[in-house]
Amino acid sequence: TSIMSNATKLPTMPIYIWLDSSANSNSHSLNMLEKHLKTKLANLKTFNNIDDFKEFIQTYADETFVLLVSGTYGRQIVPEIHSLPQLLAVYVYCSNKARNEEWAKEYIKIEGISTDVNDLVERILSKFASASVADSFRCSSAFITNPSILPSEYSINHEVIWLRLFIEILICMNDTNEAKDDMLRFWREAYVNDEKQLRYVDEFEGTFHPSRAIWWYTRECKLYYLLGRASRFKDYNDLYKLRFIIKYIYLQLQEEHQRYMEESYKSCFTAYRGQRIPFDELELLKTKIGSLYSFRGLLSASSRLDIAMAFVKHATNDATQAAVLFRIVTNTEQKTMAYADVSKLTDFPGESEVLFMFGTIFQVNNVQNDSYQNMWIIELSLCEEDDPRLKDMSIYIKHEIKDRADLITLANLFVRMGEYDKAKEYYCKYQSKLSADDSNVKRVWNGLSNLADIEGNYYISLNNYAKAHECFNEQLKLCQNLPSYHPQNGMCYANIASLCELEGQKRLALKNYQKAHKIYIQSLPAYHPDTTKVEQAIENLSSHSHSTVPNTKTTTSTVKSSNTSEPQEMSEKVSSVNVNLETFLIVWLDANVNTTKDNEETYNELRSSFNYIKTFDDLSTCQEYIEGVKLEKIVLIVSGGYGKDIVPHIHNLAQVNCIYVYCADKGRHEEWARSYSKVQAVIIKRKKLIENIIEDQRIRNLTEDPVPMSILNQRAVSKEMTAKDISKEMGSILWFQLLVEVLLRMPNDANAKMELLQTWRENYIGNTSELDIIDQFEHQFKQSKAVWWYTRESSLYRILNKALREQSIDIIFAFRYFLTKLSKQVSKLYDNYMDNFKSDNIEDNGKRIIHVYRGQAITKEELAQMRASIDGFISINSFFSTSRSKTKARRFAKRSPVTEQLDRVLFRIKIDVCLPTKPFADIEGISSHPDEREILFMLGSIFRINDITYDENDALWILNLNLCSEDDFELKELFAYLKKDIGEETSMVTLGNILVQMGEYDKAERIFLRINHHEGLIAVEEHKGNFYLAMKNYKCAVGHYEQALNLRCKFFPTYHPDIGKSYGEIAMAFEFWKQYPKAIDYYQRTIEHYRFTLVDNHPLIIQAKNSLQKLQR
Secondary structure, three states: OOHHHHHOOOOOOOEEEEEOOOOOOOOHHHHHHHHHHHHHOOOEEEEOOHHHHHHHHHHOOOOOEEEEEEHHHHHHHHHHHOOOOOEEEEEEEOOOHHHHHHHHOOOOOEEEEEOOHHHHHHHHHHHHOOOOHHHHHHHOEEEOOOOOOOOOOOOOOHHHHHHHHHHHHHHHOOOHHHHHHHHHHHHHHHOOOOHHHHHHHHHHHHHOOHHHHHHHHHOOOOHHHHHHHHHHOOOHHHHHHOHHHHHHHHHHHHHHHHHHHHHOOOOEEEEEEEEEEEHHHHHHHHOOOOOEEEEOOOEEEEOOHHHHHHHHHOOOOOOOEEEEEEEEEEEOOOOOOOEEEOHHHOOOOOOOEEEEOOOOEEEEEEEEEEOOOOEEEEEEEEOOOOOHHHHHHHHHHHHHOOOOOOHHHHHHHHHHHOOHHHHHHHHHHHHOOOOOOOOOHHHHHHHHHHHHHHHHHHHHHOOOHHHHHHHHHHHHHHHOOOOOOOHHHHHHHHHHHHHHHHOOOHHHHHHHHHHHHHHHHHHOOOOOHHHHHHHHHHHHHHHHHOOOOOOOHHHHHOOOOOOOOOOHHHOOOOOOOOOOOOOEEEEEEOOOOOOOHHHHHHHHHHOOOOOOEEEEOOHHHHHHHHHHOOOOEEEEEEOHHHHHHHHHHHOOOOOEEEEEEEOOOHHHHHHHHOOOOOEEEEEOOHHHHHHHHHHHHHHHHHHOOOOOEEEEOHHHHOOOOOHHHHHHHHHHHHHHHHHHHHHHHOOOOHHHHHHHHHHHHHOOOOOHHHHHHHHHHHHHOOHHHHHHHHHOOOHHHHHHHHHHHHOOHHHHHHOHHHHHHHHHHHHHHHHHHHHHHHHOOHHHHOOOEEEEEEEEEEEHHHHHHHHOOOOOEEEEOOOEEEEOOHHHHHHHHHOOOOOOOEEEEEEEEEEEOOOOEOOEEEOOOOOOOOOOOEEEEOOOEEEEEEEEEEEOOOOEEEEEEEEOEOOOHHHHHHHHHHHOOOOOOOOHHHHHHHHHHHOOHHHHHHHHHHHOOHHHHHHHHHHHHHHHHHOOOHHHHHHHHHHHHHHHHHHOOOOOHHHHHHHHHHHHHHHHOOOHHHHHHHHHHHHHHHOOOOOOOOHHHHHHHHHHHHHHO
16 A cells, blocks of 8 residues: 555445456365455455456446456556556565566556465555545644634634644654554554554564654554544544654654755645545635645645546545545745655655645645536645744744653643643653652642642632632642742642632631742742732731731842842933943032133043043032942042032942042141041142042052952852742842853854944043044954953953943943953963863872962952852952962052941962863963963852951951862752753843843843844833732833733734733733722633633633632622
């Protein structure tokens, strides 16, 4: 038989003819053979000479027939009758198979040659016996879209998505040996008393090779039948058992498809399929022009029109069925599901068989009657995978199996399908394969817990509270296997509370809501809607029971960084032009600051060290500005008269670094200035003022420019840390580590360099010394000089330090060209350094350990945090310059000021060069300060805090650190844990998602805007809505949820389920706002929208129904 004939068994009963010179003889053995054939082939005709056979077929020219012929007669008659349309197939029964195979190669209708008559009979029966093609066809196809209902958008038939996704998961599963065993067991059980089939199974077990997958599918071994039946009837259990052969058919078909695409010179390819279908189905097809059409199983056709016509023309006439010819056109230049001409791969190489993969989707282009041929022509075209109507389905399928494909993935799919019993079966099937201490057992418990949650809420929607209690009790029992503060435990108590509330048991409901709340605040990120829902429920019930509502706002808000109290609207916007890109700025207060030539010249000279200078001639305006500065450090120049008035009010502000009094009467103003430690000098000469400020600033840039760092204490790497704590303490470290990965992978071309130059110049207009440096960079920079440029006295390193410290997305990416070049040079120097050490045999020469030092000032707050983090970690979120000279580093530290905000520190860093660490480079000789014995650490280097001691002689703190190995167990485990929710892919999308989790919505939004990432922008709006919902600012919450809805409506298909999610969020906000009519309206919209693509017992519909019912009561 062939693939095509497997898939399209004719409904007509052909005449079977046995033509052999020995037929009708008196031989006992031949009589027994004829009786055997007649019991198998009901309408068998026998002829022992060719002339009688010819006369018969001429007399019954309208009847189709299958010929069983001897080798001798076959060589004579087949060439003469082969082209007759009524001849369906020829089978040669002979004593010399090899001899007859030679002449038979020329005739494609010869479908079998054998010395075993039983083998031939089985082949004939499997192809031509009984089964109705129409029924088979009707069970194996489905309409996907209906343009008559949806003129501009497309509603996808979710059954098609489920089957496609199920097959994709089977193909991706990595359990080859187990899959093969499952299939062999299933095959044997299906044919337990059929010795011939069991021999095929044994042969398959011993000889199967992936290159023979399609050959096995087309063999007369009933494997095709098992596959066809499972796909027609959507028997997911049987498809799972057959996943081994499905996978290898898919892989071989993919390979053949790719080969055909590469070798084909045609832009189009046409295949044909002939059969009969019920008239009602034909009438439906006529109304579906433009619709998408899918076949559930493997679909067979032929590249030859005559073969397809033969199937349809000679089928038995049936008043309820129409003869149809499917004409399938493919565009070879489009990306489609796999199909291929598999003639050379089948058990019957002479046929022009074309095989289409499971779930292939076609568009119905036309249905027309061919009165001459007395049949209907149905024109289909193969859909490309990028078709807008299929794009969402393709993305959904890829998303669902992005991490892994196993039994849990299948179980989760059954949950989405509403097949809860099957989901439970597959969760348990997976659990049965695991040992009790396998970490994957938690995935099972989590899945079963979710399932109990869904079923419980489903029964609530049916008002069957007793069954709901059973489900939630089962969920609670399952959750005993999880950590006590796992969110699933919180969900259990929230479900029980909601059910008790519906039953009027308000005291019990309140008790369980409080249990849920206690778990949620320790296990969920800040402002999570589930936490807010529980808090709202507690508040509503507390008003009846006079209980107090727990105050959680201070707890949850600590997740955000200390200087971020609200989302983007409340944080400072960063302009790309005319901003201070450096840490230090000058504020100059003088009544005549903008009126004298002397002051104008002073201003211009100071800009060589301070790009950003703000001048004021009004004291109150100046003071207001100083008080508003949060992130920079101010160097204040003030006249004597104004100084006496303003200094007492601003002296203790952290942002005020130092003060210079520029006056005409030094003696007079020194008297009051002595009371203020930040007054560096009282100066009367312009030249002296400029010299002092520039020299002092050079030192400040080295010792007081804050190092961008994140500190992680020992508790943060313990396994007891909750998700919320980790997002708070680790978010910035993870964000920065991924930022470095993204930067190094981004294209670093001329456009990146031009963006750097443009940003740099725009912010240094009028600063002639810096503009000269920028011009030099444009024309002279090369990667081998990156270190020299970084260490040069210019604004470049100051810009980078500030941008990295403040996580300024726009500036970091504007300067990515230089950051990448510098990173590459440091990495190259490190590699060279390590190669030299390895060749010198480090273990023997005592050079394994290196100590480096850095002296500077840090804030008292940072020092206190480090002292509380012994055995914890510091991530330096920039390049980090140190010296081999302890003396020089200590001298720098001693020149740093000790103030109410600052302390002097000396970093003492131990490097074990045998460990795999972040790159570091000895830049002595290539920096702009070649004599400083400088070691430069790579962006994002992480150090362990060993201990911290105080040196009373020099009044400074000694910070003893170790450079961490990349294989440090604690860090490796921690980063693996943190990455599991965001995936392994490192991209700007990943960065944005981390920032969203950190509550840094403005930074996340700028990333998503830069890359035009719609889903990210939607996530930002949703999280802002969650924030304001938690803050009980319901108007703002609704506003942001509406923004998310608008974005989804703009970028998603009309019936995308996530649009329903937005309706649900708006409904929830109105419910909390106690605007119940609007809440009811939006819950109804939610349900209506979900029903376009989801089954009625889908968890999302159940949840919306339950919320609606609660309000309607």
